[in-house]
Amino acid sequence: METRKTLSELxxxxxxxxxxxxxxxxxxxxxxxxxxxxxxxLFVALWGENTxxxxxxxxxxxxxxxxxxxxxxxxxxxxxxxxxxxxxAALATLSAAFWDFPAxxxxxxxxxxxxxxxxxxxxxxxxLKAADIRAGMITTVNAVIGDQQLDTGFHVxxxxxxxxxxxxxxxxxxxxxxxxxxATSHGLSQQRVGNCxxxxxxxxxxxxxxxxxxxxxxAYRAAKASLLISLDQTYPKQHSTPPxxxxxxxxxxxxxxxxxxxxxxxxxxxxxxxxxxxxEINYHKGxxxxxxxxxxxxxxxxxxxxxxFNVYNCLAALAATVDGLGLSPSAVQAGIAALRxxxxxxxxxxxxxxxxAIVDFAHTPNALRRSLETAREMVSGRVIVVYxxxxxRDREKRRLMAEISTELADISVLTAEDPRTxxxxxxxxxxxxxxxxxxxxxxxxxxxxxxxxxxxRLGISLAQPGDVVIACGxxxxxxxxxxxxxxxxxxxxxxxxxxxxxxxxxxxxxxYLPTQAE
Numbered sequence: 001m002e003t004r005k006t007l008s009e010l011x012x013x014x015x016x017x018x019x020x021x022x023x024x025x026x027x028x029x030x031x032x033x034x035x036x037x038x039x040x041x042l043f044v045a046l047w048g049e050n051t052x053x054x055x056x057x058x059x060x061x062x063x064x065x066x067x068x069x070x071x072x073x074x075x076x077x078x079x080x081x082x083x084x085x086x087x088x089a090a091l092a093t094l095s096a097a098f099w100d101f102p103a104x105x106x107x108x109x110x111x112x113x114x115x116x117x118x119x120x121x122x123x124x125x126x127x128l129k130a131a132d133i134r135a136g137m138i139t140t141v142n143a144v145i146g147d148q149q150l151d152t153g154f155h156v157x158x159x160x161x162x163x164x165x166x167x168x169x170x171x172x173x174x175x176x177x178x179x180x181x182x183a184t185s186h187g188l189s190q191q192r193v194g195n196c197x198x199x200x201x202x203x204x205x206x207x208x209x210x211x212x213x214x215x216x217x218x219a220y221r222a223a224k225a226s227l228l229i230s231l232d233q234t235y236p237k238q239h240s241t242p243p244x245x246x247x248x249x250x251x252x253x254x255x256x257x258x259x260x261x262x263x264x265x266x267x268x269x270x271x272x273x274x275x276x277x278x279x280e281i282n283y284h285k286g287x288x289x290x291x292x293x294x295x296x297x298x299x300x301x302x303x304x305x306x307x308x309f310n311v312y313n314c315l316a317a318l319a320a321t322v323d324g325l326g327l328s329p330s331a332v333q334a335g336i337a338a339l340r341x342x343x344x345x346x347x348x349x350x351x352x353x354x355x356x357a358i359v360d361f362a363h364t365p366n367a368l369r370r371s372l373e374t375a376r377e378m379v380s381g382r383v384i385v386v387y388x389x390x391x392x393r394d395r396e397k398r399r400l401m402a403e404i405s406t407e408l409a410d411i412s413v414l415t416a417e418d419p420r421t422x423x424x425x426x427x428x429x430x431x432x433x434x435x436x437x438x439x440x441x442x443x444x445x446x447x448x449x450x451x452x453x454x455x456x457r458l459g460i461s462l463a464q465p466g467d468v469v470i471a472c473g474x475x476x477x478x479x480x481x482x483x484x485x486x487x488x489x490x491x492x493x494x495x496x497x498x499x500x501x502x503x504x505x506x507x508x509x510x511x512y513l514p515t516q517a518e
Contacts, residue, residue, distance in 0.1 A: 003169075004028055005098050007067050007080065010042065013097045014069075014090055016082050025066050025080075030095050030162045039064030042094065046087045047071065053087075069094070092194025095161040099169035103197035104235050106171060107178045109320060110196065112188065112227045113204025113248075115367040116313045119305065120204055121180045122342055123317035127335030128178055131327045135178040136171040141343060141476055143167045146174045158187025161194060168196070177239070185223040193227075197235045200324045201227045201261075202246040202316050206253035207366035221253060228261040244324045246316055249274035266323040268315035270308070276319040278311050283377055292318050292332075299329040304340050307374030344475025346374065349492060351499040351507065355381065356468040357460070359491045361475025363390070363417070365400040368472055372408040381466030382410035386459045387473045388417030388452070389431055391424070391481075398427060402434030405446075411462055412446040415455035416515060417473045418481045424450055424515070451515035452480070452489070457498045471495055482514050489513065 004026050008018035018024050028040030034056035037043055043060040045053035045068060054072045061068070067080040071087050084090045096103070109124060111117050118139045125144070128135035136145050140158065143150040145167065158164070164181075171179055183193045206221050231243040242264060247257050249269035258265055268276040278301075281290040287304040288311055299322075303314050314336055321327040321335075341347060349357040356379055362371040368387065375383050385405050389398040405412040414431045416424055428448050432440075440446045449455035452474075459469045471491045474480070480489040489511050500507020 003099065004040075007042070010094055010097055011082060013093050014082075014084055016084065018080075020080075027066060027098070030091070030098050031060070031065070032091055032160060032162065034060040034063065034065075037063040037065050040066050042066065043068050044087060044091045044094065045070035045072070046091065057081075088191040089194060092161045092191040095165040096195035098162075099165045101195065101197075101235070102165060102168035102172045103179075103195065104237060106168065106176065106197075107200075107237075107240050107325070108196055108198045109178065109180045109200045109202065109324075110183050110193065110198040110227050110230075111180065111202040111204070111316075112183045112185070112224050113202075114207045114364055115362075115370065116204035116309060116316070117182045117184075118361075119310065119342055119345055120202060120313045120316045121182045122339055123313055123336055124202075124320055125180045125335075126338045127317060127321045127327065127332050128180070130334035130338065131321075131331035133178050133327075134174075134176045135180065136167070136174075136176045137180045138164065138167050139180075139182040140184065145170045146176070158182065158184045158192045161192050164192060164196065183227055185220055188226045189223040197237070198227065198230055198243070199234060199237070199240050200244050200246060200320050201231050202320050203228065203248060203251075203253065203257060204312065204316055205248050205251045205366065206257075207364065221256060224253075225257055225260045228257060228263075231261050231263045241325055244320075246319045246324060248312065248316070250312075266319045268312070268319045270311065270315075276315055276323060278315055281308075281311060283308070288314075290314075294318075294323060297322065297329055299332055301333065302337050304337065305342075306346055306378060307370060309370040309374070342476075344477070344492065346371065347475075347492060349495045349499065351496065351503055351505060353460075353463075353499055353503060354465040355379075355463040357495055357499060358468060358470040359475060359495055360470055360472050361477075362387075362472040363474075365397050365404055368401050369404050369408065371470060371472055372405065375468045375470050376408065379466055379468045381464060381468070383408070384411040384413070384459045384462055384467060384469045385409040386413040386415060386452075386455045386469070386471045388415045388419075389427055389473075390418040391420035391422030391427060395430065398430045399434035399437070402431040402440070402446075403438045406435045406438040406440040410445070411459070412440070413455045413459050414446060414448050415452045416450055416480065416482075416513070417452070420481050421483055424482075450518055451513060452491075453494050453498070453510045453513060453516065456491075456494050457501065457510075460495075460498045460502050469495075480513060487511075487513055 031041045043065040125137045244264045249267035267274040278290045292299040362368045474491040479486040497510040
């Protein structure tokens, strides 16, 4: 899609006047990375965690930027420069304005939470399709626009505002009416989903994560809550349902979240009294069956994804679509049953071995706990887990995750997970201390294997018939960061390679990591 806007038109949405006729030029796009600037783009210089975008203004101009927006005082810019107070808010507004505010023409369902966002988004998306609604989806895995599936990046986070608004505009152009949009805490606090005009806000849970970035649990919780707060300011739409907040009744965040917005609230859960509740839950190897009970309905549900946490994901999707959008129970049943798996989410890898092999994205303490509990339900033998903890991220979870794996798994293999510029040995030492604090014994109940490929091989070599080997933390991701370099990496490929070696059958080559020679 190609579109253009005049500079004066765009700056008008920021309340900034373009006073010179010579400055009122045609803008071809919005960019925040100078390396991605195209001729005629408006470059927005942002202050980030590790860099100052104003330093790259000369590079942006050299690449053809027609104008610059920033927060610093700059007097000698080669192209028109406009100073504003909030760079992130400006970027969101400019991106939406450039694409004619596409979210105002869509019913937008936002999903946030520590865990379960992508799965819940896929449940909702499948329910919408089962109801013959033309829907799109933007998650941390991909963006789905009609028949197109677009990759949203290396690591899990919400795409930046220009990309999000471009996706939404593509959906409007394709004739879609609804979109399911996954919003991370970074995406919310950095206003990457600003001007997305949410109609429904769904929260899965809020547990320990990203404290390194937000500074405290309370700040992290507030970032998540901003999705629900935004429901009160959603732009009036011609064809939209009344806004609603969908909240997990069983989560510790419930009492806080129910107070942050004035819109209608729908709670879901298992243990406490909720508007939508799961009863008669039956877990089995192929998934879960339960009865969803609402204010005026009872819906038998067959879910082909395992674990109690997927019951919660189903309930969140059901509350959003039946109570939030007024869809039929039959659409819910069909949509949930249609989802047979999500890449890197409790994904079974089967090359004919006599034990289970699973790749899962669990990279938080709570997610690791839930994955290990589910793995335990799936086998009669031992649980062997391979996982790491990322560098330049919340340090406390290194200890917490090691404590959890020591308590819930029979064998833990501690390994690399995006160490970035931190010392991998130091990260593993912190994790080992957490394991030992819960009675773990090195080379007995836990092993330290820095190279992730060798760690997965080790887990498989220790497996006996009836066991499960589960690699956690990377899921669908396609790279691992050492230093500042992203090395191609896929846990599923690594698992298949290790299984093929173990079974002496043909299989893919183990992906390379710089730790292989150690």
